[in-house]
Amino acid sequence: MSAPHLSVDRERCIGAGMCAMTAPEVFDQDPDEGLVLLLHTDPPAPHDTAARMAAGVCPAGAITVHDPRDDSL
């Protein structure tokens, strides 16, 4: 499986911190506003699974996974 390409929407982000908790190697929160910071746009294994999970649990739908497999379809 190739690495997912990630993007985040800070306008949608509500700062719940689920991403920084679920995939701390990939996401953080900026210290002032508490909104999502994307540390790796193409997280390699072993962090890609956690990154996908973080996208899935984000309460505001602020994380998008652009999967290379889907792009080829």
Added chain:
Amino acid sequence: MSASLHTVTTLPAQRRPGCPFDPPAELLDARSHGPISRYTHPGGKPGWMITGYDLVRSVLADPRFSSRKDLMNVVDFALPPAPPGEFLLMDEPDHSRYRKPLVGKFTVRRMRLLSERIEQITADCLDAMEKAGPPTDLVTAFAKPIPTIVICEILGVPYEDRASFQEQIDTFMGGEVSDEELIAAYTATQEYLARLVAAKRANPTDDILSELTDSDLTDEELKGISLILLAAGFDTTANMLSLGTYALLRNPEQLAALRADPALTDGAVEELLRYLSVAKTFHRTALEDVELGGQVIEAGTTVVLSYHTANRDPDRFADPHTLDLHRQAAGHLAFSHGIHQCLGQQLARVEMRVAFRALLDRFPTLRLAVPAEEVALRPETADIFGVKSLPVTWDRT
């Protein structure tokens, strides 16, 4: 389709005797018939009850459903809008205006930095408990003081005011007093917070409320925000700590696994959140006609979302009625979902991780001091489910 639609008749539904951790049988039964049921609100207004995980989650993420208090269609008179600052009962953009200034103060990183202070607070509570000796009530010795001290320190409530403050919140969230007493406790809390906001504005100290006086929020708005943070930050965690300990004591194999492996703590907290779902139900009102689970929810109709049955949905969690601390419980709805997902969830997690761990480490022989079925439960009318008291004992070393 609607001919076979299930109907939920009563709320609050009662739990089955001996099964304090399971959702009421009527709601579990409803879920087994499908994720959505017909339901009539206690005031007589027609509504819907949603008990399935996927459907609850989708409503929470759907801007066509409103959290506004003044749109709630549950009684035959109009409810007033939420007071300034009480953003839980508001939609965008009002909700964000209040939530945004707070978000940076509750990040994962900031809450982890608080761990050391929370460990100290917990150790002090356990010292006092040990010194007083067994038996004790775990609610008053442990479950309530820890989150109360933490949220009061974060917000800046003076130490000497904590006891009376805790009592007022108990009164208006405990579900056991008359309307008059409830209004009196609510009013007293409002008046106290108004004085506190004025004091912080005059003499800012090192706390969130003082920091917020530096924003464009009015005193009235700060009062509303404080009420939300204090009530949500204390009653929820307090009940998770006491009910969670009760659940562990009634599942000795799980308790033994947690005692044996500290690395299990984070996952155990998530599973206890899922399994117990102390914040049981929330309301949303349709802003337009919405098709949901094959039904049309008409604009203006209020739906009840059952978080507890959603978190026990067999389509989402295998063997959902088993407390399994090794389970992957991520994605549970105990902190809700969508834009209103709990602002203080990372604080709650740190408190629970620290407090459960410290309790088990300090008292290796902790056990119930009364027969399990005699533990007094909060009534279903309480906003947050839990135990009223939890008598425990242990062997002195």
